[in-house]
Amino acid sequence: MxxxxxxxxxxxxxxxxxxxxxxxxxxxxxxxxxxxxxxxxxxxxxxxxxxxxxxxxxxxxxxxxxxxxxxxxxxxxxxxNRLSYSEAYGQQITTATLLLSMNDVSFDVACEARYALERACAPLSAQRCTPDLLASMRAEIHRQGQPGLSDEGFCASDVAFHRALVDGAGNPVLSYQLAGAIEAMQPLMNMITFTARSRGAIIALHTRIADALEAHDATAADIALQELEQYTLRLGQDVMAARNKA
Amino acid sequence: MxxxxxxxxxxxxxxxxxxxxxxxxxxxxxxxxxxxxxxxxxxxxxxxxxxxxxxxxxxxxxxxxxxxxxxxxxxxxxxxNRLSYSEAYGQQITTATLLLSMNDVSFDVACEARYALERACAPLSAQRCTPDLLASMRAEIHRQGQPGLSDEGFCASDVAFHRALVDGAGNPVLSYQLAGAIEAMQPLMNMITFTARSRGAIIALHTRIADALEAHDATAADIALQELEQYTLRLGQDVMAARNKA
DNA sequence: TGCCCGGAAAATGTCAGACCTTTAAACGTC
DNA sequence: GACGTTTAAAGGTCTGACATTTTCCGGGCA
Missing domain, CATH: 1.10.10.10 (Winged helix-like DNA-binding domain superfamily/Winged helix DNA-binding domain)
Known part of the structure; x- marks a missing residue:
């Protein structure tokens, strides 16, 4: 016993x-x-x-x-079992996604959390971002400009862009923590219909962010991220407003 | 079938x-x-x-x-099941703790991640921090000054202080994401022996942070957090150096 | 001597059936 | 009509057995 x-x-x-x-x-x-x-x-x-x-x-x-x-x-x-980063990512993403979808978390709150965390990585990314991660970001930006890309495809590419941004900080613990925050937003983002105009605005901001990181300019990256947050927030609020009307 | x-x-x-x-x-x-x-x-x-x-x-x-x-x-x-925040906290903490302990994550990397994330909340906390959360922070600061407090007790109170800080941001998603980052550091912090002198320095910085939040001064809070990060980092490096010598 | 093959053993994976405990709805009694 | 009792549905647990997978060891053969 x-x-x-x-x-x-x-x-x-x-x-x-x-x-x-x-x-x-x-x-x-x-x-x-x-x-x-x-x-x-x-x-x-x-x-x-x-x-x-x-x-x-x-x-x-x-x-x-x-x-x-x-x-x-x-x-x-x-x-x-040695808990690997990839396993931890997976659990983190599953948990975060369910938490958001099951507790009717507002778009605003989720968006605020995500960008607050991303802005935390930006200075580190500006300092350490490697050429291949920058290349990934440029590649995603390019894909986002392809005509005929579905909204889901655009969102997925957006997620990939932002994950490259946080990976650029070169801190695996940070990447792990942010995986959930970024991926869990995808279902919420998928509700948005991205017009050609809004896609253009987002791509322009993404480009500014990539340029700033390449120039090791943390301040410029932070400003661009803030603008992106504001823009995303507005898009989300428009969707919510349209929904409440219907 | x-x-x-x-x-x-x-x-x-x-x-x-x-x-x-x-x-x-x-x-x-x-x-x-x-x-x-x-x-x-x-x-x-x-x-x-x-x-x-x-x-x-x-x-x-x-x-x-x-x-x-x-x-x-x-x-x-x-x-x-509706995944509650408290359940999600628990899973997040378990996973993050194991991830750190099983992958010999260095003190520096974990510390950097933690403070980067905390600094992300500080501006929001400075803006929204409620009186009762400020009171919790003051209470933890007071406890940290008690003579006869064990190192484990000091660490636990430190964790409670920092969790109150992030809760002050008033964003439950952010609190959830940070729970893991903060709690998972506790085992690493527990390896540190806190002298009366280092406790005093930490308490002083905690007080500066609480004062800054109360005054809604995000910049001052950020600076104090940066100093606390540097100080914690140095304490941790001293421990590591002493260990490698032995 | 050295190599290959086959069986034994140990462990998990799966199944079948039974019994216990808990719980709430349905029923009957006062 | 209110209250206690019955009852059935469902999860919780146990026993025992068989299937499958993998390693190791030993024997046969060149």
């Missing part, structure tokens, strides 16, 4: 959740290190005094958070 | 993962709305042609991401 009943502050049932929590805590507190193998399902079942399906449910919970990975076969089992 | 084998781009087995993905996509794409009830486990098992334990594993995966909630009893079942 590993888990004495006296130390359970969570009397509510659901054994698999309790077991998942116990293992998760062990990982977070560093009692289990990366790539360490967990006991087999049968052993865990014995340790926690539950059946194997219950243990499996707990392990699936952890797998869903990318905390462990499992491997079949003779020397397989569950291993503590 | 609902899932024809031809349309599976993921030939690798693991039925519960496939089923979880199918349901998750349905939720993300809006085919299932908040509070909608999923079919019962038995019905899902029949639909997907799998056994009930397999369905349950899939549901646990979704529950781990707070995408669904389950309820026992007669009209119970699994329901699409």
């Amino acid at each position: 590993k888990s004495d009943p006296t130390s359970k502050p969570e009397p509510k049932s659901d054994l698999s959740a309790q077991i998942a929590k116990a293992i998760r805590d062990a990982i977070i507190e560093g009692r289990m290190i990366v790539d360490e193998r967990l006991p087999s399902e049968a052993e865990l079942a014995e340790q926690f005094n539950v059946s194997r399906p219950t243990v499996r449910e707990a392990l699936k919970r952890l797998a869903a958070q990318s905390l462990i990975r499992t491997q079949r076969g003779a020397f397989g089992g569950a291993f503590v | 609902k899932s024809d084998p031809t349309s599976k781009p993921e030939p690798k087995s693991d039925l519960s993962a496939q089923i979880a993905k199918a349901i998750r996509d349905a939720i993300i794409e809006g085919r299932m709305i908040v509070d909608e009830r999923l079919p019962s486990e038995a019905e899902l098992a029949e639909q997907f042609n799998v056994s009930r334990p397999t369905v349950r594993e899939a549901l646990k995966r979704l529950a781990a991401q707070s995408l669904i909630r389950t309820q026992r009893g007669a009209f119970g079942g699994a329901f699409v």
